Amino acid sequence: MHLLGLFTAFLIFISLASAAHPASCSGACNVHDPAVIRRTSDGTYFRFSTGNRIQIATASSLAGPWTIQGSAIPAGSIIDLDGQDNLWAPDVSNVGDYYYLYYSVSTFGSQNSAIGVARSRTMDVGTWTDLGSTGINSSTGSAYNSIDANLIATGGNYYMTFGSFWNDLYQVQMANPPVKIAGSSPYQVAFNSTGAHAIEGSIVFKHSRYFYLFFSSGTCCGYDSNRPSAGNEYRINVCRSTSIAGPYVDAAGRSCKSGGGTTVLGSQDWLYGPGGQGVFADSKSGRTILYYHYVDTRIGYADGQKRFGWNVLNWSGGWPTVA
Numbered sequence: 001m002h003l004l005g006l007f008t009a010f011l012i013f014i015s016l017a018s019a020a021h022p023a024s025c026s027g028a029c030n031v032h033d034p035a036v037i038r039r040t041s042d043g044t045y046f047r048f049s050t051g052n053r054i055q056i057a058t059a060s061s062l063a064g065p066w067t068i069q070g071s072a073i074p075a076g077s078i079i080d081l082d083g084q085d086n087l088w089a090p091d092v093s094n095v096g097d098y099y100y101l102y103y104s105v106s107t108f109g110s111q112n113s114a115i116g117v118a119r120s121r122t123m124d125v126g127t128w129t130d131l132g133s134t135g136i137n138s139s140t141g142s143a144y145n146s147i148d149a150n151l152i153a154t155g156g157n158y159y160m161t162f163g164s165f166w167n168d169l170y171q172v173q174m175a176n177p178p179v180k181i182a183g184s185s186p187y188q189v190a191f192n193s194t195g196a197h198a199i200e201g202s203i204v205f206k207h208s209r210y211f212y213l214f215f216s217s218g219t220c221c222g223y224d225s226n227r228p229s230a231g232n233e234y235r236i237n238v239c240r241s242t243s244i245a246g247p248y249v250d251a252a253g254r255s256c257k258s259g260g261g262t263t264v265l266g267s268q269d270w271l272y273g274p275g276g277q278g279v280f281a282d283s284k285s286g287r288t289i290l291y292y293h294y295v296d297t298r299i300g301y302a303d304g305q306k307r308f309g310w311n312v313l314n315w316s317g318g319w320p321t322v323a
């Protein structure tokens with residue numbers, strides 16, 4: 001007991017000593033589920049986020065100042081489903097001549113969901129064409145929930161990783177161009193059988209010879225009215241695999257399909273509940289950037305108060321850490 005106490009104190013000391021804080025953000029820094037990409041033509045950073053029918057903000061630097069430009073899909077989605085006017089969790093990729101914006105149509109806690117796609121050549125407000133459903137959809141009783149999409153291109157093929165709660169994370173091959181599923185069935189890539197199966201918001205990023213599956217684990221929202229017990233709030237976990245389809249394992253060798261996941265960023269100091277993350281190779285700095293939303297406990301716990309955070313990732317040792 002005594003030794004365990006000492007050991008715990010030591011661990012707390014270590015984690016305090018290595019406390020990571022988000023890099024600075026100025027301008028429009030309130031976001032939920034950000035997706036960031038740098039426009040190749042002029043180097044402008046575009047940030048998409050939940051709300052305002054997928055809000056678009058731009059900046060000349062990740063640190064800002066961020067300026068809100070408007071909505072990507074101002075008329076709402078053409079997908080005829082509850083939530084078509086309240087689009088969530090954008091993901092943006094550059095494929096060929098287009099930027100593809102994936103979005104979720106759903107309502108909170110419901111499996112009646114679909115992943116839609118819009119595309120644009122420039123990403124500017126007013127240039128997006130909504131193409132509707134990707135064919136990834138679900139309803140009550142489905143194995144998965146069709147939200148929180150993330151596209152990756154590898155080996156000339158496209159894969160969509162998606163999912164939230166129920167049986168957690170799934171993946172499916174996409175056609176070329178990646179506006180529809182290729183035809184095969186989605187398969188599971190991560191699952192935590194304990195508790196509420198609270199895994200969502202995945203993103204797969206290729207580094208060196210591995211595919212890294214980042215995901216948000218825990219309770220995302222409503223911290224001002226119903227705060228989860230300590231340790232059950234959002235945190236950013238990772239698993240990796242040499243194959244896009246898995247099997248994904250964490251740094252301790254545990255399967256991501258049986259509760260595995262190594263924490264990259266969790267609550268510390270005034271940073272609380274980080275998640276809804278993305279990862280991208282920043283062509284300006286040449287570094288890999290992890291970005292996310294989080295609660296700054298000095299500001300407030302409400303969903304509308306969530307802040308845009310980002311950090312450089314350090315790949316030393318083959319597992320990403322926040323530098």
Ligand SMILES: *[C@@H]1O[C@H](CO)[C@@H](O)[C@H](O)[C@H]1NC(C)=O
Nearest residue numbers: 133135136137138139140142
């Ligand atoms: C997905 O959408 C198609 C076409 O809109 C529909 O026929 C099918 O039943 C849906 N599947 C689920 C699981 O909701």
Ligand SMILES: *[C@@H]1O[C@H](CO)[C@@H](O)[C@H](O)[C@H]1NC(C)=O
Nearest residue numbers: 192194195196217259260261
């Ligand atoms: C799996 O879920 C349990 C219960 O919510 C949680 O305590 C545990 O941390 C989760 N595992 C991971 C890797 O997040």
Ligand SMILES: *[C@@H]1O[C@H](CO)[C@@H](O)[C@H](O)[C@H]1NC(C)=O
Nearest residue numbers: 313314315316317321322323
């Ligand atoms: C990356 O992590 C390694 C090992 O902890 C450390 O030696 C190195 O200084 C870090 N690099 C940066 C840029 O922080």
